[in-house]
Amino acid sequence: MRSDETTRSIVSNGYSANAAYHAPRKGGVSVNGHSPHLNGSAHALKNGTSKRKAFRSPLYRGHNREELTRILIQGLKDMGYEDSANSLSSESGYELESSEVASFRAAILSGRWVQAERILAGHYSDDGGGGAYPAEQGIVLAEHASRDQMLFWIRKQKFLELLVRRDLLSALKVLREELTPLHHDTYQLHTLSGLLMCTQAELETQLRWPEDPEDARQRLLEDLTNSIAPSVMIRDHRLAELLDHVKRAQINGCRYHNTSEPPSLYSDHECSQQAFPSSTDMILEQHSGEVYCVAFSPDGTKLATAGEDKICIIYDTRKFQVIHRLQKHTAPITHISWSPDSKRIVTTAAEPHAHVWDAVTGKLVVSMEHQTGERRPITSAAWTPDSERLVTGCHDRDAKMCLWDLNTQGSKSLLHTWSGEFRVSDLAITSDGRRIVCNDMDEMLIVYNLDNYREEFRLKLSSKITCITASRDSPIVIVNIAEGEVHMIDVDERCLIRKFKGGSQGGNIIRNCFGGAAENFVLSGSKDGQIYIWHKENSEEIAKLKEHGKGSKNEQCVTSVSWNPMNSGMFASGGDDRKVRIWTNTLSDDSNTEFEPRRNHPDLGRLSAIRTTASNL
Known part of the structure; x- marks a missing residue:
């Protein structure tokens, strides 16, 4: 049964009026399945709402079509395929970001702090000469996000940039007239005021400020993006993040994963038990x-x-x-x-x-x-x-x-x-x-x-x-x-x-x-x-290896282990028996190795053997 794939009712942000989603109201759209008045905002979002060329199902194999398409547009831009991204946007009718959000992004990255604050608050002026129009609560925020926190981050960035340039009077003015009135974080205010007394060398040590100011602004934008509703502003490199999740899930499900190469996306991944070091190859008795x-x-x-x-x-x-x-x-x-x-x-x-x-x-x-x-x-x-x-x-x-x-x-x-x-x-x-x-x-x-x-x-x-x-x-x-x-x-x-x-x-x-x-x-x-x-x-627990014997005190404690950082198939162990054992991935017939039965695992890990691809884009 595929009735959800054939519906012709298409609305903004990929939500339809069927039972699966809330219908949008005039003057707004639903955000993440909630009412358009999330965080008090009632102005319409312009995320691909006006260019639809053909009727298509709002779902693609159970996934929200607009979400998937906008993420693909962003991914194509990340990879440098600008023309392909524009073509996909034109054919699908979905835009990556509204002009409001694009202007907010540009204002942060170029250090136009007043404009960024006006857009965030809702006093938005586009670049097309259309003048300013008010929005009740500005850019729609993610659930539990704080607009005051975001203002604090923006003004803090402004303060730090002035401080690094040694424009101390302007920095002091921002601290007193812009940051302090927010009454947001007294502890941070004390910390920031203390920076005014630091020398340039002390400041660089404490802040670890990047050589390029745009790097610091990019980090600020990432923090701000996490506070904005994802249907309004997609977090940077979202496609790469999702692919990392896929690879991490494969690693978590691979019991003997022992390679620095990330799994391929072409097929499911599983490492062989034979490649796992589980038998003694050599005994050192010095x-x-x-x-x-x-x-x-x-x-x-x-x-x-x-x-x-x-x-x-x-x-x-x-x-x-x-x-x-x-x-x-x-x-x-x-x-x-x-x-x-x-x-x-x-x-x-x-x-x-x-x-x-x-x-x-x-x-x-x-x-x-x-x-x-x-x-x-x-x-x-x-x-x-x-x-x-x-x-x-x-x-x-x-x-x-x-x-x-x-x-x-x-x-x-x-x-x-x-x-x-x-x-x-x-x-x-x-x-x-x-x-x-x-x-x-x-x-x-x-x-x-x-x-x-x-x-x-x-x-x-x-x-x-x-x-x-x-x-x-x-x-x-x-x-x-x-x-x-x-x-x-x-x-x-x-x-x-x-x-x-x-x-x-x-x-x-x-x-x-x-x-x-x-x-x-x-x-x-x-x-x-x-x-x-x-x-x-x-x-x-994937293995228990027992080959060390008892020592002079009739104890058989294994006291230390070390894996060879340049040989994934080798580690060493030392014990009370006065011996050092070198373990390799050549299994012997009489190896006293106990392996637990294989089970499937959910994605439980916060860490991963893969290294995120987003940072390489």
């Missing part, structure tokens, strides 16, 4: 004690391992031959961290020193010590993205973290010390180098701004935090907690977004990692001697 840390270098050419025997061993990953034995510590090594350029490695131990080594020569570069009276162990270390600075964490409250410049000698190499209140047991630096994520000795995750050294926020978790790992290309960290779960935290959003359950930890320090070609998986060791692997997007 350590005489329990292995606490394993870590591949960012370029994938080396593997570092360390632990109870106080030695850090570096292997060449082509044949896993030992190339360096780093010996300086007098206590078991508890943490190792590679510099992003793979040239240096830092080791920390149950002692007050951290050592930085040249990974090529194996020579000690520098030793660092937190200069306080307590001489507590340095517990962890993390590099900034430029490989020039290093942050160390410590159990000493007087110097819980220290920032070091490795290009400077002596006391000047210590750039900053954080002190007070708690001790740091682990830390990581986000991929953009903007934040330090650390934990206290209990359940608290604390985030600091690395530019101004100030604390940004805290997040209390359900039990003691033992390990923190940062994503290579997103503001995401994963943390192990004592109750045996891995939690995923969005640092930008300041919230817990996902939990991975199945392993056991107790009081042990067990390290996790992201895995796969595009960080498609989350891995962690476990007190029960198994390696747990989860699908990052939907939290499903």
